[in-house]
Amino acid sequence: METARGASPLAKSRTDRKKTPGPDPQLLERMLYYLKLTREAESRIEQVLYRQGKIVGGVYVGRGQEAIGVGSAIQLVEGDVVLPSHRDFSCFLIRGFTLRQILCNWMGRANGPTRGRDNTLHIGDVNRGVIPIISHLGDTCPVACGVAMVLKRRGKNNVALVHFGEGTSSRGDVHEAMNMAGVMKLPVIFICNNNAYAYSTPTSKQYAVKDLAVRGAAYGMPGIVVDGNDILAVFSVVAEAIARGRRGEGPSFIECKTFRMSGHSAHDAAEYVPHELFEQWKQKDPIARFEKFLLAKRFLTEKQIERLGAEVTEQVDDAVAYAESSPLPEGASAAEGVYCGPDCWWKESSR
Amino acid sequence: METARGASPLAKSRTDRKKTPGPDPQLLERMLYYLKLTREAESRIEQVLYRQGKIVGGVYVGRGQEAIGVGSAIQLVEGDVVLPSHRDFSCFLIRGFTLRQILCNWMGRANGPTRGRDNTLHIGDVNRGVIPIISHLGDTCPVACGVAMVLKRRGKNNVALVHFGEGTSSRGDVHEAMNMAGVMKLPVIFICNNNAYAYSTPTSKQYAVKDLAVRGAAYGMPGIVVDGNDILAVFSVVAEAIARGRRGEGPSFIECKTFRMSGHSAHDAAEYVPHELFEQWKQKDPIARFEKFLLAKRFLTEKQIERLGAEVTEQVDDAVAYAESSPLPEGASAAEGVYCGPDCWWKESSR
Amino acid sequence: MAILTYLEAIRQGIWEEMERDASVFLLGEDIAAYGGAFKVTAGLLERFGDERVIDTPISESAIVGAAVGAALMGMRPVAEMQFMDFISCGFDQIVNMAAKIHYRWGARVPLVIRGPAGAGVHGGPFHSQSNEMWFVHTPGLKVVVPATAYDAKGLIKASIRDDNPVIFFEHKYLYRRVKDEVPEEDYVVPLGKAAVRREGSDLAIITYGAMVRTALEAAGQLMTEGISVEVVDLRTLLPYDEQCILASVRKCSKVMLLHEDTRIGGMAGELAAMITEKAFEDLDGPVVRVTAPDTPVPFSPPLEDYFLPGVQKVVEAARKLAAY
Amino acid sequence: MAILTYLEAIRQGIWEEMERDASVFLLGEDIAAYGGAFKVTAGLLERFGDERVIDTPISESAIVGAAVGAALMGMRPVAEMQFMDFISCGFDQIVNMAAKIHYRWGARVPLVIRGPAGAGVHGGPFHSQSNEMWFVHTPGLKVVVPATAYDAKGLIKASIRDDNPVIFFEHKYLYRRVKDEVPEEDYVVPLGKAAVRREGSDLAIITYGAMVRTALEAAGQLMTEGISVEVVDLRTLLPYDEQCILASVRKCSKVMLLHEDTRIGGMAGELAAMITEKAFEDLDGPVVRVTAPDTPVPFSPPLEDYFLPGVQKVVEAARKLAAY
């Protein structure tokens, strides 16, 4: 098991040493953009729309852990596939879903990507290389293996990234998948966002090791711990794992230590979390931290960051308005599209 | 991960160092007795009864790996529980099932412990502390956790031993159980008999690590490799794990390296196994090896060993004759005993 | 007598059984300090301690398997699935390990697997399922589905005392919406006994779970049209109460089978077969099924409304059958 | 035309599809060099190589999940369960991941899960199960159960070409016992179409899998007693062929539903319900079910013989129904 902390594209990072190109300035700005857009959109959903009763059903957000989704998915190229967890809003944006589409989905609208059939981030599109989670935790890990078998056979050096929480790591499917990926040397990057809680369950009741990353060694793959609130560190570590995968050297396991800066879901006050922890982790906020870095290194000015913030708010406003004015699906459409056939219901309109 | 090789109760073994008492001479003789009885009974089943068509259905034997069942289960005391794999014939004998009962079960007789309902070693008795495997590999590992939760709460320092093959280690249930045992510090000893094959599948297609024992570390428990064909080594390593369990220090994982000196089942000629391997491993036969040791150290004489052999043959003859002359169950009894109730069918006659 | 919600009644039932019998204990995800996702087990940790109210990792298969192990050791584990949808992850341990042990070698496996099931709260395809039929079709299990608070308490107590593995489906829509008088003293509602919730003579609606309310509401409406409807609440799906069902069939000669679960392979099919086998001569019309369509449970409210059999659908089908 | 066994016909079907379509590949335990526990996939590794015939670790859930992932990427995976009993270990991936994807977001999930099922070979409770109903009750899946070698080939080919997840139950008792003429050229037996195996007029037996033989044998015996029996082989259980079933019901006016699976919640219940809903007026007697009793499959031959519906049980039930 290895530990990587705070490698940056400017310092002599692990990445530099191995001559993987570090992020360029434009990329840094895109990263900040996605971080901020994700934060803003999720906050609007959790703290406004949900409270207004405009979102029915469960609301899970990834506040405080946005660096993991952005720092990893931003590196994907065409042909790669991502299987995000229920807290990886950013991955959908990065892979080209519009905020309007996503908001429509959260609000059960007919023109959301699932046409109201499924909720939250259960949004998929094979053409965009996004395979969504189902609620049954861990189930996407074996799916990632199947994706990677095909990627490997295609021979275009593509990889699959699958995200899951530390609680999910207890499920049998995660084990079966990591073992299978190890045996078959599949290009899968297993990214565990260890946010200290699984619903109300602290890690001490979830596993009996210090770092979950030790599991890598159990499957013959690298297991790396990284500060999940440091987007540059996440970027570097994932870059290396992706490079490994592209080179045909097999899977990697990355444990991103972070913290869930919210309840489990919008109805959960998280009273089981000691208040100090929220205070402590607030200091490590991945967005503030990245902004500070960008300012210090003069990649961006305060003004530019402000403008980004305004842009992001505007986009969320627009998407919310669009979703709210979008129609709900016709009830009777519920009976359609169970099966795929020559007269497939889904094909009739574009998604 | 630790490695233990050939610790004997006489040499300065790991066990001695820790002052766990080594096996005494009487115990050594009992161990040889069970080894030989197991070998003889299984050979009769596989090579005689099966070929005579007297056993219908699958026949799995543990030839060559008897030291694992004997060297581990022999150490159990009242209140301990064993969950043997499909190749651990010896465990049933050690825990007090008679050979007659076991043979009756193999032959589907009414007076077998399952009354003809289930086959092979699917034989259980809670009072004897034996919970049998079901065909679904790995399923007994979580069951062992539940057993151990109760043992722990009873506070009598009892432990549960669960045996399974290296192929079985790929199943999600094994992971979920090992993780749960680690988190709850349950007194479970996970004993993996790594016999190099899972049906036709070699270990290279089953896992991507050198030693499965490395998995211990993934769950916060010791992971130990031992020569599974050296009964004294198995004994020592298991003794230490049991002691740990009894002291309330939680689970252990032991990987016993051995070899399946048979096909997967009686109908499998194992043509996929390079012939040399059988030759090589024949040299390491656990029974011959143990006999050599007992002779060299003068624990037993040739004569005594011969007598043991004759005794064992006689017992198997008796059990086979008994089973063959035992009645098959009445067809209509198949409908009884699905549920346990006040008028429970199972209670009506003794098992 | 206190008025309790369905949810409180379940909690009280578990509580009383834990007081009565030290071998009863609970395990599941987030059930201890947090008291469960729906708070069914709230307060139990404080009263009974962490040896009897056990938080587990996210490992449904190990939860069920551990419950089996504990049951074999003489305990009476009650395992929670955070949502009954996730029972599919512990499925193998239920149908192969728990269900078959007694048949195979005679040991008792007294355990309960319980949790919230059913739709109506916009939970989407993975938090709304009605998965009872997998278990109704598995010999060796019992399957229980309470529809009232009184029954919820009486049935959970009977389930905990039963010597067999019981799958206990709580309807999450009813948790806080249904309230009745629930005696504080000890009582059980025996497994395997249905209840006639409303007497009638023209048509029997046989149903269970949240659809009992729907049936009763429809029956009230139909009364005003002069159609007298009897409503039977199955309460236990396996074993089901053949006698009670057949009595209503014979009395009314027309039968509607109603459930929230999907149609093909649903409980209604089983009952229709049993009824046409055993009471063919008594039937004055086809056995009608009103069920959800054969789709996953969709999320968006208009879709979910369409999916769920509602009062209007029941009324219309009843009118047609009555006129047959 | 060549005479092939049921098993050889399946292998030939898979083989031809792999020749036709490079996106078809196989995964499962011991299927490559060993050719599978029953040798269904023997020879395929040699022909198609180890990228298309893939041995996996013992991980049924990962096998199914990987098949889903590959299917989403445009492939047509065919996953083997060494015995269909072990499908319970991959159950969650089937019913929640594979079955619901198309409904939820419109992607194609063309995959086949196949393997040996059924009793009659003294396999005991864990190598003899008939687990089709879990899947028949899961919208989004198709469920196929061939009874002849001709169908076995035509149905496996149709299943591989289908754009939905198909669960393909091969009956291990038939593997080497059933032989028919199987064309070497390309043909499919379409999913969802039943076949009338024998024409008759007094009584229709509707069945599938190994019980088709039992029904035909019983029909032969009944003919000598002057009872003319029609035998319908369902071939596909989901979607089932309502039209064909109803045609036979209308023709014979008496129906027996026959299966090897246990009774409560079995396919017979579903069909009985559909028939009494849609052809109530055509029935001249109760819809009779002949099935296994509600127990696990016992091991010992006399117990297993009792468990399985045999020719005599069918004949007796048919006589009674004919005389009704």
Ligand SMILES: Cc1ncc(C[n+]2csc(CCOP(=O)(O)OP(=O)(O)O)c2C)c(N)n1
């Ligand atoms: C198989 C399964 N069991 C239980 C649940 C209920 N559940 C939803 S999220 C959650 C906690 C997940 O924890 P973790 O994996 O750490 O992810 P996080 O929510 O912390 O990001 C639980 C128990 C589920 N969705 N699936």
Ligand SMILES: Cc1ncc(C[n+]2csc(CCOP(=O)(O)OP(=O)(O)O)c2C)c(N)n1
């Ligand atoms: C869940 C499950 N999958 C597949 C099988 C079929 N099967 C029976 S034994 C076996 C190989 C087991 O290998 P291993 O665990 O190494 O035990 P061994 O037989 O070598 O002792 C397989 C694949 C099964 N019994 N259960």
Ligand SMILES: [Mg+2]
């Ligand atoms: Mg977490």
Ligand SMILES: [Mg+2]
């Ligand atoms: Mg092995």
